[in-house]
Amino acid sequence: MTPDEIAAVRGELENFAGEVFEPFARNDQRRWGQVYVRGLLTDGKRKSVEPMAARLGEDGNRQALAHFVTTSPWDPSHIRARLAWKMEAV
Numbered sequence: 001m002t003p004d005e006i007a008a009v010r011g012e013l014e015n016f017a018g019e020v021f022e023p024f025a026r027n028d029q030r031r032w033g034q035v036y037v038r039g040l041l042t043d044g045k046r047k048s049v050e051p052m053a054a055r056l057g058e059d060g061n062r063q064a065l066a067h068f069v070t071t072s073p074w075d076p077s078h079i080r081a082r083l084a085w086k087m088e089a090v
Contacts, residue, residue, distance in 0.1 A: 001041045003057070013038060019086065023078045032068035033079075035059045 006013070017034035024030045038059070039052030046052075049069060053060035 002043055003055075006038060006041060010038075013041075016086075020079060020082050023082065024074055028064075029068065029072055029074060032064055032072070033074075036065060036068055039065065 017037050021030045021033040039056050040047055042055045044051055044055055049066045050062055053062035053065050
């Protein structure tokens, strides 16, 4: 998605990420989870942290994104379960 396309759906994306990442204990984990999802949706061939951070502009804190992905303590099974629950409702 282009930056304009993401801007057009940013509110919906933030609501979606808010529901999915709600179980995270800390605000910063929820915030960087939302930023990471937005980064995955941006145009660009590489979806690793550094190129995503460059495309994210003001939210593109490479170090914070890398910390979220590699060392932030969270259990992906909870996120997968919430995604499955959300998709089941569709």
